[in-house]
Amino acid sequence: MKKTIVIVDDHVLIAKALEGIIDNFKEFEVIYVAENGKDLIQKFENNSKIPDIILLDISMPIMDGFETVLWLKENHPDIKVMALSMQGDDKSVIKMIKNGAKGYLLKNTHPKDLETALTKLNSDGFFYPEWASKIIFSNLNNDKESENAIRISDREKEFLKFTVTELSYKEIADKMCCSPRTVESYRDQLCEKLDLKTRVGLAVFAIKNGFAN
Known part of the structure; x- marks a missing residue:
């Protein structure tokens, strides 16, 4: 069974072109398109099918990608969100990831690379191309606990402390x-x-960033 995708983009021609490309992929199919975050929420409230994956633009009127991915994280955390945008600056990438995006691609991505990204997102739960990973790690290195880049909860910090021990996961639990x-x-x-x-x-991350003390 194909994995279902919803495209959220206010540019109708781009959304339709993207829908045509994805519908040629063996593993995926687009079930509908929304014009912005508010339109997506309304479709959900009207009992539209909940997709496996959402391809989400950032710059949209009424409710943009930053607001939308945050709403999705809080209300539909099982949906995997891939940002698909013209914006590849550090601030946009980090903010989308902090808000809950599991992947990030630029709109000039080749169709074959898009298919690969969707496959990885589906199988691994996330996908960041090399250029986006460099942005993420650059921000991690500029902040000791990565609080300003990627939020690590207190419980996750506690878990990091135990990763350097010989305790099994059951014993850590x-x-x-x-x-x-x-x-x-x-x-x-x-x-x-x-x-x-x-x-x-x-464990290496915990030691380098002071979580193992």
Whole structure:
């Protein structure tokens, strides 16, 4: 079964062209288009199908991409949001990621690269091209605890402290008075935010940024 996509973009021609491109992908299909965040919310309230993925423009009237992705994170956290914009500046990238975007692409992306990005987003839960990853890590390096770039919660900080120990995830869960599944959620969220793959990577990050003390 194909993964469903909704495009949110106020430029009708661009949205329709994008819809035609995606509908040629084997794994994905566009189920409808919304003109802005408010239009998307209205469609949800009118019982339109909830998609697996949303391709979200940033600059839109009435309700822009920054507001929309934040609303989606709070109301539909299971939807994977990919920002698709002409804006590739540091501020826009970091703000979209902080607000809940799981990926970021520019509108001049080649269709094949878009398909790859959607596939990675679907399988891994996130996708950031190399240029966006450099922006993220640059901001991390400019702020010791990455508070100004990517928000790390107090519970995630507590989990980072345990990553440098020999405790199993079950034992960490006992220390944190929560379930192993919750601990795994902290791990997955941090790996996603920091573009890391393993506990070793998390431990190195914890040591370098003072979370292991």
